[in-house]
Amino acid sequence: MKLLEDITIHITKYDEKYIIIKPFSFLSRMQNYRQILINKKNSIPNIFMQHGSYLQENIFLKYNEIYPADINFVFNDFTKELFQNRGAKKIESVGSINFNYSIKEKKKKFDFLYITYCTGYSYTGVLINNFSHLVSTDTNNIYTRHKKIIELFGIKLKDKNICIKIQPGIMLETMLYIPFLELSQNYPNVTIEFSIPIQNLIPKSKYIISDYFSSEFINRELHYKRDIILFSGPPLCLPEETLEDMKKMFILVDTVDDLEEKVRNIENITKNRKRYDDIIEYYSSKKCDTKKLVTEILEKELNARK
Known part of the structure; x- marks a missing residue:
């Protein structure tokens, strides 16, 4: 042609x-x-x-x-x-x-896979990304969340292994490096991962935590094979018009304190948890x-x- x-x-x-x-x-x-x-x-x-x-x-x-x-x-x-x-x-x-890929289960290495939102780490000023974006000028509120979660698992939840997936861009010249490795080095149950794709980490993880609605969540199978804890509040707020749907698709939390409560009770929360087929289909591939x-x-x- x-x-x-x-x-x-x-x-x-x-x-x-x-x-x-x-x-x-x-x-x-x-x-x-x-x-x-x-x-x-x-x-x-x-x-x-x-x-x-x-x-x-x-x-x-x-x-x-x-x-x-x-x-x-x-x-x-x-x-x-x-x-x-x-x-x-x-x-x-x-x-x-x-x-729209199939998840082939593997031996579980991590209790939780944490998908971080890192593209808000900018040089100066604020990254204007969407209407609900509340990143502080120095992006300290993003850093504070990530630091608190590393310490939460490293100090209070030592019996649970977490893999924290960092977007590759955080290591490039265009973004400000954040000391994830330095923050986590004293906690053997906290793994920082830069290079392995999310799709390869999901089969090795029992549960998922995420800062935002990742592109991976377009995979309908993921919503039937995993329970996902999703942050709904700042710095990257969920849109109000989708909030009710998100409550049915995910386990929503606002703060790290909320996250701790959900992690400690994750088995009870997810036992016989209802899936809403129509909502999953609406947001899936x-x-x-x-x-x-x-x-x-x-x-x-x-x-x-x-």
């Missing part, structure tokens, strides 16, 4: 290394964004693929991903409805291959053959533009 071949003509050599699946591309420079997405002299459709959970909506989402798109590929009905309310032109719910569905939509759209 010649149109597919021509789609990347105007992309500079700087960006060629990022092109994995044509016609999808990673545009690293503003000039490329203007040239390819805004330039309507060609017949190439602007197609955007969802890349995160979007539950805690980024305030730039509408103008960076919805406004310039001819078609938005989304994972589930939640995002489809969100995009409809934000004025998206055309939305296709196509599920997700990456977040759509049940479909994603690759086949995306291919069919692309062929139809691109052939119609010849």
Whole structure:
């Protein structure tokens, strides 16, 4: 299909290394964004693929991903409805291959896997990420939570092993390093993990704790095979409009003190815990053959533009 071949003509050599699946591309420079997405002299459709959970909506989402798109590929009905309310032109719910995997159980190494929110550690000022973002100017409230949880397990909950998963970006030059290793070095039951993917840690962990609605939670199977404790309060608050659903999907806590109570009573709390199929389905990856569905939509759209 010649149109597919021509789609990347105007992309500079700087960006060629990022092109994995044509016609999808990673545009690293503003000039490329203007040239390819805004330039309507060609017949190439602007197609955007969802890349995160979007539950805690980024305030730039509408103008960076919805406004310039001819078609938005989304994972589930939640995002489809969100995009409809934000004025998206055309939305296709196509599920997700990456977040619709089977969990193959392994021998448990950890009682808890803690998925941390670390992208708020910025240089100066505040990262404005979404409407409910309450990160302090020096991001001390994020640091304080993480420090308290390390000490909670290291001092008060010594009989429980926890793996604290740190986002890889925290070690890059673009982010401020936080002394997780130094804080945890005296606690043998606290493991700090930088490199192993979350998907490889879940099968080795009995329960999950998270600072936010991770993209991993788009996997419906996870909600049936794991009980997840989710922070609902600052620094990254759950949106009010989804709070009632979140109470049914997760075990919500506001503070580290709340977390301690839940951890100590986790077996009683999770015994015969009800699962709400309709809510899980609403926020999970759509049940479909994603690759086949995306291919069919692309062929139809691109052939119609010849």
